[in-house]
Amino acid sequence: MPQKGMIWTLHRRLGLVLGPAVLLWFLSGAILLWVPYPSLTEEEWFSSSGALSARECCGSFPSLIQKLERPEGIESLRLRMVGDRPVVVAQGLDGSLAALSADSGEVLAPFTQEGIEHIVQPFAGGRTIDAVELIDHDVWTVHQRFDPYRPLWKVQLSGERRSVLYVSSVTGDVVQDTTAEERRWNLVGAVIHWWYWPWLRRHWAWWDQLVWWLSGIGTVMVGAGGLILGREWVKHGWSGLFIGRWRVHRVLGVIAGISACCWMASGWLSMDHGRWFSDGKVSAEDRERFMGGRLTVRDVEAMPDFSTMLVTGTVKETRLTKLAGLVHFIARTSPATQAVLTAPSHADAPQDAVSDEVVMAAARSLLGDGVLTISTRGGNDSHGCSATATDAELPFLQVETDSHESRGLLVDGRIGAAMERLDSSRRLYHQLFNSLHRWDVSWLSEHCDLRRMLMLLWCVCGAGLAGSGIWAGFRRPQVKSDEPRCCDDRR
Numbered sequence: 001m002p003q004k005g006m007i008w009t010l011h012r013r014l015g016l017v018l019g020p021a022v023l024l025w026f027l028s029g030a031i032l033l034w035v036p037y038p039s040l041t042e043e044e045w046f047s048s049s050g051a052l053s054a055r056e057c058c059g060s061f062p063s064l065i066q067k068l069e070r071p072e073g074i075e076s077l078r079l080r081m082v083g084d085r086p087v088v089v090a091q092g093l094d095g096s097l098a099a100l101s102a103d104s105g106e107v108l109a110p111f112t113q114e115g116i117e118h119i120v121q122p123f124a125g126g127r128t129i130d131a132v133e134l135i136d137h138d139v140w141t142v143h144q145r146f147d148p149y150r151p152l153w154k155v156q157l158s159g160e161r162r163s164v165l166y167v168s169s170v171t172g173d174v175v176q177d178t179t180a181e182e183r184r185w186n187l188v189g190a191v192i193h194w195w196y197w198p199w200l201r202r203h204w205a206w207w208d209q210l211v212w213w214l215s216g217i218g219t220v221m222v223g224a225g226g227l228i229l230g231r232e233w234v235k236h237g238w239s240g241l242f243i244g245r246w247r248v249h250r251v252l253g254v255i256a257g258i259s260a261c262c263w264m265a266s267g268w269l270s271m272d273h274g275r276w277f278s279d280g281k282v283s284a285e286d287r288e289r290f291m292g293g294r295l296t297v298r299d300v301e302a303m304p305d306f307s308t309m310l311v312t313g314t315v316k317e318t319r320l321t322k323l324a325g326l327v328h329f330i331a332r333t334s335p336a337t338q339a340v341l342t343a344p345s346h347a348d349a350p351q352d353a354v355s356d357e358v359v360m361a362a363a364r365s366l367l368g369d370g371v372l373t374i375s376t377r378g379g380n381d382s383h384g385c386s387a388t389a390t391d392a393e394l395p396f397l398q399v400e401t402d403s404h405e406s407r408g409l410l411v412d413g414r415i416g417a418a419m420e421r422l423d424s425s426r427r428l429y430h431q432l433f434n435s436l437h438r439w440d441v442s443w444l445s446e447h448c449d450l451r452r453m454l455m456l457l458w459c460v461c462g463a464g465l466a467g468s469g470i471w472a473g474f475r476r477p478q479v480k481s482d483e484p485r486c487c488d489d490r491r
Contacts, residue, residue, distance in 0.1 A: 050083075294322075
């Protein structure tokens, strides 16, 4: 079989099999531009949560940490109000969670339905509770980030919005909320675009392999179409693209083919997870080195009473964390407002963030010797074009080395936690994915509405390209005198 016939056959047959998936990816991607996947934002949590008193926010941490200590080590302690009682949550270096009642030091008893109703009342906004049930997961809580909080109490609220809240049975935290409108749009948006069907997504390895292979094969399919289009143009000129039953598909290929190919390839890259590029993961050992050792009773026994230093604002969350061997007490009053105090010293005035010097000292344990530089980076790759504007305001600190290996570390600027390791491979991955898939380039990132409209047009053209290929591919092949010979499907 001639090579050109092999490419044509490959493109057509892959198009018949994967064309519907590509069509749905484009259409659902257009919806995602305007309606993000549901999430409980920090702004929503802070506006609804109860305030800690001075006694509660600066309680007996030594006794609490002693009861919560575990073999895998503690990374941080977090104290919040759950209903009308303070609850302290220890996050392990392995990501696991354990909770105690901060006022009594007792393990949280299993929540009753009445207890869950009491917890969600501040978040319900006066709406009544229609139903409460205990679940492991559903389509809105299937992501692995909810795993430490499972099982979850699902609370259905009354009202036109038909809101649903999800409460952790481990910590008592409200961890997710959705509305009827969000669910409707995301069923045809994020759920389809990310293949977030619970029966598949819950098995992360299966989901990862399936979407990676399908998006990779889809990239080959689109690339093969580009080769065919280029050959047709070389052989017949522009006029050859506008004849035959494939003419609509070819014209759309000229308009959207390159962007469709880039989009498919970058979508495939989004599923890389360390296959071709560095995955950027920060291991438990890395976190412990960054902290200067795990958080222990000895670290907090000599900690002064910071409550007298907190004279402004209403504290809704406190954290104990450790960087470069120094314990930091962080009292947060809003997503953007907090007071940071460092033990053992308590003479200095509270700061609004962990100091750059401490972050660089902690990062040196992972990045090694050499000159380090630190810079501030927006907490969202889309520079404020995210549909959830609150997330875009969260700062990251990026620590860089001057070595030829180009190593770096991304740090949460609020609480000083190591988030991602950087090297030349990881940076290249971010550049390719963000520029090709999100159009996250400097000028467009400053014009969010224009960017969304251009990406919407791109998605529509891509959907037309996929749809026209499916339509033409399912038609019974017929050879016409005005159709190029390379496009003859007969055998």
